[in-house]
Amino acid sequence: MKPRHKKLAMIVAGVAALGVASVLVLDAFQSNLVFFFTPTQVAAKEVPIGKSFRIGGLVTEGSVQREDTSTTVYFSVTDTSHTIPVVYTGILPDLFKEGKGVVAQGKMSDRGIFKADEVLAKHDENYMPPEAAEALERAAKAQKASLSE
Amino acid sequence: MAINWFKYSSPASFYSLAGKMIPLFAAAAVILLIMGLYIGFFIAPTDFQQGEAYRIIFIHVPAAWMSMFLYVVMACWAGFGLAFNTRLSSMMATAIAPTGAMFTFLALWTGSLWGKPMWGTWWVWDARLTSELILLFLYIGFMSLQAAIDDPRRADKAGAIIALVGVVNIPIIYFSVQWWNTLHQGASVSVNQAPAMASTMLMGMLIMVFASWMYSIAVILKRVRIIILERESHTTWVAELQKDGVA
Amino acid sequence: MLSIGYNRKLLSYPFIPIVLQGIKVACVRGDRELFKDINFSLGTGGLLQVRGPNGSGKTSLLRMMCGLSLPASGEICWDGVSIGTLNEEYFARTTYIGHLGGVKDDLTVTENLCISSAMAGSEISSDDASKVLNTIGLGGREHLPVKVLSQGQRRRVALARLLVCNTTLWILDEPFVALDVAAVQLLREILERHLQQNGMVVMTTHQEIDINASSITQLQLF
Amino acid sequence: MHHRLLNCNYFDAMFLWIIKRDLLLAVRRRSDVLITLFFFVIVVSLFPLSVGPEMNLLRTMAPGVVWVAALLASMLSLNRMFSSDYQDGTLEQMLISPQSLPLLVLGKTLAHWLVTGLPLVLMAPVLGIQYDLPSDALFVLVISLLIGTPVLSLIGAIGAALTLGLRGGGVLVSLLVLPLYIPILIFGSGAVEANMAGVDFAAHLSLIGAFFFVSLVFAPWVTAWSLRVSLE
Numbered sequence: 087m088k089p090r091h092k093k094l095a096m097i098v099a100g101v102a103a104l105g106v107a108s109v110l111v112l113d114a115f116q117s118n119l120v121f122f123f124t125p126t127q128v129a130a131k132e133v134p135i136g137k138s139f140r141i142g143g144l145v146t147e148g149s150v151q152r153e154d155t156s157t158t159v160y161f162s163v164t165d166t167s168h169t170i171p172v173v174y175t176g177i178l179p180d181l182f183k184e185g186k187g188v189v190a191q192g193k194m195s196d197r198g199i200f201k202a203d204e205v206l207a208k209h210d211e212n213y214m215p216p217e218a219a220e221a222l223e224r225a226a227k228a229q230k231a232s233l234s235e
Numbered sequence: 236m237a238i239n240w241f242k243y244s245s246p247a248s249f250y251s252l253a254g255k256m257i258p259l260f261a262a263a264a265v266i267l268l269i270m271g272l273y274i275g276f277f278i279a280p281t282d283f284q285q286g287e288a289y290r291i292i293f294i295h296v297p298a299a300w301m302s303m304f305l306y307v308v309m310a311c312w313a314g315f316g317l318a319f320n321t322r323l324s325s326m327m328a329t330a331i332a333p334t335g336a337m338f339t340f341l342a343l344w345t346g347s348l349w350g351k352p353m354w355g356t357w358w359v360w361d362a363r364l365t366s367e368l369i370l371l372f373l374y375i376g377f378m379s380l381q382a383a384i385d386d387p388r389r390a391d392k393a394g395a396i397i398a399l400v401g402v403v404n405i406p407i408i409y410f411s412v413q414w415w416n417t418l419h420q421g422a423s424v425s426v427n428q429a430p431a432m433a434s435t436m437l438m439g440m441l442i443m444v445f446a447s448w449m450y451s452i453a454v455i456l457k458r459v460r461i462i463i464l465e466r467e468s469h470t471t472w473v474a475e476l477q478k479d480g481v482a
Numbered sequence: 483m484l485s486i487g488y489n490r491k492l493l494s495y496p497f498i499p500i501v502l503q504g505i506k507v508a509c510v511r512g513d514r515e516l517f518k519d520i521n522f523s524l525g526t527g528g529l530l531q532v533r534g535p536n537g538s539g540k541t542s543l544l545r546m547m548c549g550l551s552l553p554a555s556g557e558i559c560w561d562g563v564s565i566g567t568l569n570e571e572y573f574a575r576t577t578y579i580g581h582l583g584g585v586k587d588d589l590t591v592t593e594n595l596c597i598s599s600a601m602a603g604s605e606i607s608s609d610d611a612s613k614v615l616n617t618i619g620l621g622g623r624e625h626l627p628v629k630v631l632s633q634g635q636r637r638r639v640a641l642a643r644l645l646v647c648n649t650t651l652w653i654l655d656e657p658f659v660a661l662d663v664a665a666v667q668l669l670r671e672i673l674e675r676h677l678q679q680n681g682m683v684v685m686t687t688h689q690e691i692d693i694n695a696s697s698i699t700q701l702q703l704f
Numbered sequence: 705m706h707h708r709l710l711n712c713n714y715f716d717a718m719f720l721w722i723i724k725r726d727l728l729l730a731v732r733r734r735s736d737v738l739i740t741l742f743f744f745v746i747v748v749s750l751f752p753l754s755v756g757p758e759m760n761l762l763r764t765m766a767p768g769v770v771w772v773a774a775l776l777a778s779m780l781s782l783n784r785m786f787s788s789d790y791q792d793g794t795l796e797q798m799l800i801s802p803q804s805l806p807l808l809v810l811g812k813t814l815a816h817w818l819v820t821g822l823p824l825v826l827m828a829p830v831l832g833i834q835y836d837l838p839s840d841a842l843f844v845l846v847i848s849l850l851i852g853t854p855v856l857s858l859i860g861a862i863g864a865a866l867t868l869g870l871r872g873g874g875v876l877v878s879l880l881v882l883p884l885y886i887p888i889l890i891f892g893s894g895a896v897e898a899n900m901a902g903v904d905f906a907a908h909l910s911l912i913g914a915f916f917f918v919s920l921v922f923a924p925w926v927t928a929w930s931l932r933v934s935l936e
Contacts, residue, residue, distance in 0.1 A: 096807070100921045107917035114910040115414065122418075134901030179355030181284060189418055206354045211423040213289060214433040215280030365886070372883035379879050383870045386512055392933040393866045396926060397880055400862060469513045548800050551936040574802035582793025588732040589725070598794075600721050603802040627732075 122189050125168040133194070141170060141200055142189040142208065150184055163188060163200070174202040181207035246323055246463045247472045253456040260453035267446035274439035282436075291349045293439055296423075297447040299342035302370060303405050305335035305451065309377075310402045313395035323459075325391035326466065328398065329381060330458035334451050336374035343367060354418060362411035363419040366404055373401040387466055500561045501525050502547070502651060502682060507556035509542045516542060520556070522701050526650075526680045529673075529695040531687065534703030540686040541581065543703070544655050547684060548578045560651075574603055576651040583640030587629035591620055591639055594628060599646045606646050614645045619665060633660045644672055652676060654685040666691070718803040719811045726815030729788075736784060737819045744777040744824050748831045759836050766835035767845060767896030771889050774824045774849060778856040779881060781820040783874050785812065785864040786931070799935060805928040813854075813861050813924065821853035837900075844899040844909075851912045852892040858916075858923035859884050865930035888915060 122142030123133045133139050143163040150161040158175040161184075172190055182188060187208035192201045214222075275293035282289040309331040316325030346364070347357045358364065377398050384390035412421045423431045424440075432440070467473045501523055508518035516539030524530045532540050545551045547558060549565050549572060557564050565572045585594050595611045606614075612624050618638045628636060637660045644652060652673075658666055670693055673683055677695045730737050751769050752762055789795040798808050828849050832842045863881035867873040895908035 092804075096804075103917040103921050107914040107921075110910040110914040110917070114907040114914070132903070134898075134903050137901040139901065177355075179353065180286070180288070181353050182355075183284075186284070204356070206356055206359065206418055208418055209284060209353060209420055210431075211420045212431045213282050213285075213292070213423060213436050216283040217280075218433060219283030365890070369883045369886055372879075376880045376883060379876060380866060383867070383872060383876050388510075389933060389936060392936075393930065396862070396930050396933065397866060400884070400926060466513075550796060550799060570802045570804070573800045576800065578796070578800055580793055580796060582791070582796065584793040584797040586725075586729065586788075586792060586794060588729050593725075593728070597721060597725050598797060600718060601797055601801045601803065 124165045125163055125170045126165055128170050128194070128200075129168040136193070138191060138193050138203070140189055140191045141172070142187070143170075145182070145184050145186055145188050147184050163190065170200050171198070172200045172202050172205075174205050176205070178205055179207040181209050244321065244323055246326070246467055247470075249323055250460055250463050253460050257453050257456050257460075260449045260456065264446055264449035264453055267442055267449055271439055271443035271446050274435065274442060279436045279439045280433065285353060288349065288352050291345050292423075292436075293443045295342060295345040295349060296440055297444040298338045298345060299367070300444060301447045301451060302335060302339035302342050302367070303408055305331050305338060306370060306374070306398075307402065307405055309335060310395075310398040313391070313398040317392055317395040317399075322391075322466070323463075325395065326459055326462045327455070328394065329391070330455045330462055331451075332374055332378050332381075333458070334454050336371060336378065338447070338451075339367065339371040339374060343371065359418050361417040361419055362415040363408065363417050366408040366411055369404055370401075370408060373397075373404060377401070500650065500682075501559075502530075502684070503559045503562075504547075505557045505559065507543070507546065507558060508554045509539050509546065510554040511539070511542065515554075517703055518555070520701070520703070522699065524682055524684065524699065525697065526682060527677050527695065528682055528697040528699060529677060529693060530682075530684045530699045530701060532684065532701045532703065533686070538703040540703060541655055544578070544580070544653050544684065544686065547653055548576060549573065550578075575649050576653060577602060577643060577647045577649045578653045578655075579640050579643065579657060580655045583636060585628050585636055585639050588627060590625050590627055591615060591631070592624045594639055595642050595646070598643050602643065602647055602649070604646060604648045610646065614642050617645060618642045618668065634662055634665065637661055638665060641669060641672075644676070650680075651682045651684070654683065656686055656688070658687055658689050658691060718801075719807050722798075722808050722811035723815045723818075726812055727818065730815070730819040736781075737823070740777050740781045740820050741823050741827060743780055744773050744827060745831065747773040747776060749834065752834065762835045763837060763900070766832060766837050767841075767893040767900070769835070770828055770831055770845060771849075771852075771893040771896075774828070774853060775856060775882075775885055775889055777824060778820055778853060778860060779878055779885075781816070782860040782864040782877050782881065783867075785816050785861060786868055787864075787873075790868050790935075795931065796935060799932060805931070806924040809861065809865075809927045809931070810920075810924040813857050813927070816861070817854050817857040821849075821857055825849045825853060837896075841896055841900045844905055845896045848892045848895045848909060848912060851909060851916055852888050855888050855912065855915050855919050856885060858919040861927040862923055862930055865927045865934055868931070868934040888912060891915075 122140035125141065125143050127133055128141060133141075141163055143165040146162040146164045146169055150159065152159050156175065157177065158173065159178065160171070160173050162169045162171045164170075172192075174190065174192075182205065187210065189206045189208050190200065190202035191204040191206075195201050271293060275290055279290070279293075281287060309328045312324045312331065313328035315321065316323075316328060343364075346367075350359070351357050377394055380397055381390045381394045384393060411417060412419050424437070464473060464476075503524075504520055504522040506518075507520040507522075509516040516537075520543065522530060532543060534540050542551070546553050547565075549569065552566065557566075559565065560568055560572050560575070584598060586597075589597070592608055592611050592615065595614065596606060596608065599606050599611075612621075615621060615624050618641060620635065620638055620642070623631065623635070628639060631639070641657065657669060661669065666689075670691060674694050677683060677693070683695075748769055751765060755761060755765070786795060789798070799805060801808070825846060828845055829842045832845055837845065860877075860881050863877045863884075866880065867877045870876060891908045891911045895905040895912070898905035898908060
């Protein structure tokens with residue numbers, strides 16, 4: 087091979103390698119490389135069995151029940167299509183609220199309840215004064231009402 | 236008005252130009268900082284979900300932005316110095332590194348203070364936090380490599396190579412919240428979307444960003460001046476400068 | 483002239499004269515300027531002797547001529563083209579033997595010669611290698627690891643490369659150091675022969691050694 | 705006897721020459737190779753001694769421990785990658801050889817992996833058994849190391865080249881190289897953990913594969929560049 091051909095061959099090989107690399111990256115992003123699993127994945131049994139993992143979603147409205155004598159809390163996590171019941175003993179973060187984001191780490195028990203060792207609140211990127219939030223909420227309700235009529 | 240910009244690419248003339256510019260940027264930084272902090276802590280309304288704790292964004296977000304932005308600027312200067320053998324751009328890169336590292340540390344620290352009350356944990360190994368931590372390591376690596384090499388020309392070039400290699404990390408930090416479902420929330424302010432933020436809050440934050448820019452420019456220019464003096468200590472103009480300083 | 487046992491094959495020196503030229507070359511080490519405005523010019527068949535006290539930048543200048551480092555300012559040109567842009571083309575025409583011989587302690591003499599010549603672009607068989615080693619006075623030691631050899635013998639292993647390489651320009655840093663009388667004589671003959679065949683030699687030396695060449699240039703550094 | 709081993713007669717065999725040379729040198733200096741391997745074994749074996757023999761805990765830790773130890777062991781050997789060639793002047797000769805320097809560097813990197821990375825890969829199952837890893841997890845561990853350790857050598861070469869001949873080069877190389885190793889560590893041990901958790905691990909391996917190809921293209925080139933800077 088002449089040096090010029092050799093250089094060309096090396097460039098072609100390099101471009102090919104980068105092509106393979108990008109295919110591999112795209113492939114990786116197709117599958118689940120995740121910080122947490124969604125309730126749908128849990129329902130579809132796509133989660134580690136008998137192992138600790140994280141579950142993420144919204145706290146279902148009206149699902150939070152606290153025990154009077156201890157710090158144990160019952161609530162459920164939803165991604166609107168599936169809902170998983172969760173039990174947790176400990177102090178909840180300030181931002182833990184019904185309808186808000188949450189990430190819990192723990193294991194599935196045999197009875198299909200997620201026993202959390204740690205509950206983290208996941209807040210969204212929206213910042214606004216409470217009045218604005220209320221106004222938005224009222225507007226959303228009004229829209230909903232007008233749609234259902 | 237014709238300015239001969241190339242004139243300022245020589246360390247000697249840049250030294251005096253920087254000397255004139257530093258007070259301007261420093262003053263701008265102080266004024267913007269006071270304005271930004273005032274808006275952030277007294278005028279901006281309480282957040283509907285995070286209450287008062289959200290106010291840390293006025294420091295956290297500018298710091299995080301600066302940490303990434305300064306790294307890119309540093310790598311650009313370093314790469315420029317490597318490609319065209321221009322001493323001044325390599326000195327700029329060296330001068331940027333400590334400020335970049337400071338902002339990275341600030342972003343991690345304030346983020347951690349924020350995380351405890353909001354998320355319920357100081358630290359979590361998600362993609363955003365991990366890649367920002369790597370950024371801090373990259374800054375430290377760059378600085379220690381340059382510190383270990385005695386010959387300034389080699390130090391400039393070696394630093395440039397490691398800085399350019401580390402640039403890979405920047406898009407990873409920036410897009411991590413989109414690529415992986417992290418605990419960290421998405422961007423509140425981005426190019427292609429309306430900001431998800433009330434306007435007073437946004438204004439406070441942007442003013443703080445400008446304050447950080449002014450501060451960085453002032454500090455970096457100051458540091459470049461010192462580096463120029465060190466590197467050019469054998470030249471006649473530095474000797475004359477010192478004579479004038481004594482007299 | 484004594485015959486030199488081993489005949490180099492396929493000498494590909496073009497007979498158009500080539501010039502290695504330095505134009506206002508400067509060298510800075512750390513903060514210190516070692517030299518500046520150095521000009522030199524070396525044509526085919528010419529010998530350039532670089533002289534100067536310790537620390538005057540002789541080795542630095544030689545490394546610049548090899549393309550190992552860049553001049554702080556000025557330019558070194560091969561056939562009118564800056565060597566910085568020629569790179570591999572230029573490296574194929576030069577052989578450099580520095581202070582460090584480029585000899586590996588853990589390899590045998592033959593292995594060293596085979597590998598270093600392959601690296602320089604001219605592969606040789608082990609038969610060729612043993613012929614060369616005989617010429618340079620290392621016969622019988624071909625299969626010894628270099629670490630058991632004396633300083634002078636190591637130096638010979640490094641210099642053996644000159645007998646197998648196919649290059650025009652030889653850049654030698656103190657080639658006579660550590661050599662005994664016979665080896666000095668041998669090296670002198672090798673150099674003279676190379677110069678006669680339109681080769682070019684740049685070297686530094688402290689010893690007074692008279693080499694017959696059509697043109698000898700002295701370059702004094704301070 | 706050995707010179708016959710080195711006698712390759714095909715054209716442009718420099719890439720093979722340099723690999724053979726480095727392997728030959730490694731054979732002549734076996735202790736250097738063995739030290740890296742022992743280091744790996746000892747570090748991995750220290751953990752059960754310090755955290756106690758509880759098997760569940762050990763099984764959870766295993767992927768991380770093996771990967772961290774592999775990472776440290778390969779880093780430990782980085783210094784040797786260019787330093788002996790630097791000291792005896794052969795590196796100078798490589799830099800002014802008419803051969804393509806990135807290709808020579810690639811050859812040296814491959815040789816480095818063959819003498820340090822590959823033994824770690826082969827050793828890993830034995831150590832995994834110490835940690836009571838199930839056999840399919842052992843398999844994933846070996847695969848992840850097989851794809852991941854070459855990346856460690858490729859990236860490590862950059863650090864080794866940049867710190868050539870510096871005071872405290874050993875510590876410095878770790879400071880430069882470890883941040884760049886972190887993704888490999890995360891996805892390497894992540895693959896094994898995912899497999900043990902019964903989740904799909906292919907995505908982790910794909911990402912390490914992508915790192916491998918990207919560093920295969922760029923690392924030798926950057927290393928060559930760094931060597932020129934360091935020797936100037």
